[in-house]
Amino acid sequence: MLRALPLLSPTATTMFTVSLRSLSLLLLIATAATEYLKLPLLHKTHHTPSTTPLYLSHLHNLKSPITSGASSGSGQYFVSLHLGSPPQHLLLVADTGSDLIWVACSACRDCSLRSPGSAFLTRHSASFSPHHCFHSTCQRLVPHPRHNPCNHTLLHSPCRYEYEYSDGSITEGFFSKELITLNSSSGKQILLKDFHFGCGFHIAGPSLTGGSFNGAHGVLGLGRGPISFSSQLGRRFGNKFSYCLMDYTVSPPPTSFLVIGDHQNDDVSTSPKMSFTPLLLNPQSPTFYYIGIKSVYVDDVKLRINPAVWLIDEMGNGGTVIDSGTTLTLFEESAYRKILTAFKRRVKPPQRNYFIETSDQVKCLAIQPVNPGSGSVIGNLMQQGFLFEFDRDKSRLGFTRHSCALP
Structure with missing residues (x-):
């Protein structure tokens, strides 16, 4: 859960x-x-992105696939996105019940995500940057952290987070910013700068390490808080998002979509x-x-x-x-x-x-x-x-x- x-x-x-x-x-x-961003909720299928990138200023919506995790034994639906420069492909659980967007990072210890390609490799990205603990963006985590995110003995103390779920599962790491690449329904790449997310180095608990999390690299929080995916993009797309979850038992699976923005075009x-x-x-x-x-x-x-x-x-x-x-x-x-x-x-x-x-x-x-x-x-x-x-x-x-x- x-x-x-x-x-x-x-x-x-x-x-x-x-x-x-x-x-x-x-x-x-x-x-x-008007318009919207439509992100497919893929059925664990890797989609090759277009070679021609578009920046957010050229679009009024986003639409991307959603993936059912049924093939790996998971009861979750995943959103596919590409993080970093050059982009690394990741599948995140689409979760309206939490705010934080996070991925397992290369520094992750005590994690169950150990297979190749199961973590975001920060050292391979030219655009990765952890937030400083005194940065205003770090304060958006409050009151989520259970401890002060700043270590006052360090001059360059990064923004630390500890995020807990209702069953006691937790993720800890550095709150950071990156460039993300999303595939639109037209096959174009959409590049978003200064995307705020958690780079997890400690992940524990049944929700995040059990069978329901199989195939996932992290969580795409869609909640109402200021750090969620819907909040970060919502201000640019009318504070509206939608999705339709297709039957997970159908094979081959039908495509589901997460739409950020106005659905009037449909x-x-x-x-x-x-x-x-x-x-x-x-x-x-x-x-x-x-x-x-x-x-x-x-x-x-x-x-x-x-x-x-x-x-x-x-x-x-x-x-x-x-x-x-x-x-x-x-x-x-x-x-x-x-x-x-x-x-x-x-x-x-x-x-x-x-x-x-x-x-x-x-x-x-x-x-x-x-x-x-x-x-x-x-x-x-x-x-x-x-x-x-x-x-x-x-x-x-x-x-x-x-x-x-x-x-």
Whole structure:
């Protein structure tokens, strides 16, 4: 689970529905009534970049592939980018549940990423530069570091970071800047200068070293904080991004895309078929994209779940997060038991948004319980087949089955 540690009243409703052939789970969620960068979410396929680079000033959007990690046993989706001069190819987990962008670096110790090409080689890049600890960009890490990033005994002390995830996994290293190269949907190279990221020299914990991380070189944080990928590029592209996660079981895999910027060129954000729900803000966990759930239906039958289960309390506990970096969907225990019971009564054939194959002829419900107050998470399996548009300026989440291939 890739969610960073934390350092509202809806007025109307619409239905976020996942339709099944014989079964449906429906979440009733609170609603409010140019150009872009499109990055493919590749299926672990290396794309040869165009030889003609374009700089950001020539574009108004970015669009890049997203990769399913299913072929390596991972439940994550990866974004492909090229870092450094000359560029080194890397796959990063697309994670809306954290802010920091980081890669395993050549100085990494105690890391599981030891295969050739599994780390960014800083010594081979002419454009790599760690931030000084007193640089204003280093201060954006606060309150994430658990220690002072500056060593006052050193004249040229680099900006140190320690970033922790909800399961206790951590990455430590130097907060740095680089040149990144992204492949647009037209095959052109887009060069971005002064890209801020973490160069990890210590990586530990189940989320970052276990099977779910297989094939990844790091994490592309897409959260709401100032150091995230969506924040660094958002100011240039209207503070909006979107993605559609394709079915990970299909072979050959369909291409998914991460789009940074306005999706109007695809006639999506202006489509009447897109529904919107407010993005709620939790001051205690400002990284996350919270939505409000009103009710849960299984096969058009409303479940009797206490509405308080879905609320963010005054201490910042609870609520429901949309998280592309978590595979399974997590519901608080009381809600989970009601949903599980309803599924047991009605389920016939297994379905891709709700079930995962753990072994031959064995399917498991891809929903897990969490303790009260831990909050709920809509994971990437349940997100498959929907186009999600995160509009940060309007503080709303758009979603639609249209313009996204059905799983």
